[in-house]
Amino acid sequence: MATTKKSKGRKKPAKKKKAKKFKWPTVKVGPIAVAATLAVILILILVPHLRRRSNEYGATVPADAFSYMLDVSHHQRHIAWDSLKVMTDARGRTVRNPANAVRIKSLDYVVMKATEGENWKDDKFQEYWTASAEAGLRRGAYHFFLPTKDPVKQAKNFIKAVPQLRHKDLAPVLDVEVKPSGWSKEKFNAAVLSCLKELEAYYERKPIVYAPDSFVCDVFNKDILSYPIWVAHYEVDRPKAERWRYWQFTDRAIVYGIDGKVDLSVIN
Secondary structure (H helix, E strand, O other): OOOOOOOOOOOOOOOOOOOOOOOOOOOOOOHHHHHHHHHHHHHHHHHHHHHHHHOOEEEEOOOOOOOEEEEEOOOOOOEOHHHOEEEEOOOOEEEOOHHHOOEEEEOOEEEEEEEEOOOEEOOOHHHHHHHHHHOOOOEEEEEEOOOOOOHHHHHHHHHHHOOOOOOOOOOOEEEOOOOOOOOOHHHHHHHHHHHHHHHHHHHOOOOEEEEEHHHHHHOOOHHHHOOOEEEEOOOOOOOOOOOOOEEEEEEEEOOEOEOOOEEEEEEO
């Protein structure tokens, strides 16, 4: 009888290795890091609140201020012409929310930039000039004077943009803020006066001269000072100049109906 082969025994299944549990790395945080993290969180929470608050309150108006004049240019893009108001709270600050106001006053004039130099024209001027008139506002226009450019050509640039003024419109305004360092007072005054004379001859009205307080006190001669003066000096109780008709007292005022902070003047 034939012999049979012995059957091989079955192999035992290999034992599965237990998966190692993942251990999160431990990070030691010192008190300085904790404080820095908390500071960042606090800033993220407070900054939006502070921004809203800074946009609610603006510059404080001068004591006894009652008549106001706003000036704008292409930098102000959103203006509700029929809603413009100067509102102040009990501390005399300009405010945006009517609920915080104790006094609400309409603007007496809105002055807008028309031209600069010999050829440049503000791209929002015609729109603003028309819109302000349609809203029934008394308005004004100004030219930014560049002393190194021909003063007569500059006057003609303004005249082309503003060919006529209504009786209730402000006289043309010459904005004088730049004096070349190498120029004498005599040369500078002669250039400014030449532009003023050209404007005066065309409109048959004395133009207004806008300038920093330092120009009014230390640079302009008596011929220029014979024109109505609109002086600019911020964060002071009163300008140094003794004789002025308009005073731009801030560039941080809030006017209801216009976004952001703006230039605001009072009328003497």
